[in-house]
Amino acid sequence: MDEREKLRKFRELDDAFAEALRELESPDSKLDIPTGPPVRSLEEREQDDEETRQQAFEQRLKTLMSEYAQPAESVSHLLQTLKSLGHIA
Structure with a gap:
């Protein structure tokens, strides 16, 4: 895997993690956090x-x-x- 692909995957993971944190902090959150394999x-x-x-x-x-x-x-x-x-x- 080349460096660009690694960086892209890291950004996707970072974005997903940030979104999950926002959902957890939201008072009316349904905790609909996707889980992967x-x-x-x-x-x-x-x-x-x-x-x-x-x-x-x-x-x-x-x-x-x-x-x-x-x-x-x-x-x-x-x-x-x-x-x-x-x-x-």
Whole structure:
């Protein structure tokens, strides 16, 4: 997300918060303050993103193994070799 988008979202949040405060201070307020979805922590979002990437990688790997008729043992050996040579982390 670029800086402009972050600033825009911050302004929207600030405006919504100010409006909510005005409604609370109003004597005839019905407390009609909108609530959004629950806020997730950054850690939870990153974990979900990592799980999504992992699932996508596994699906691509299975597809390639099927297309090239490579058994899991052969692919595992190849990955272990690449890892031992420092080509993958």
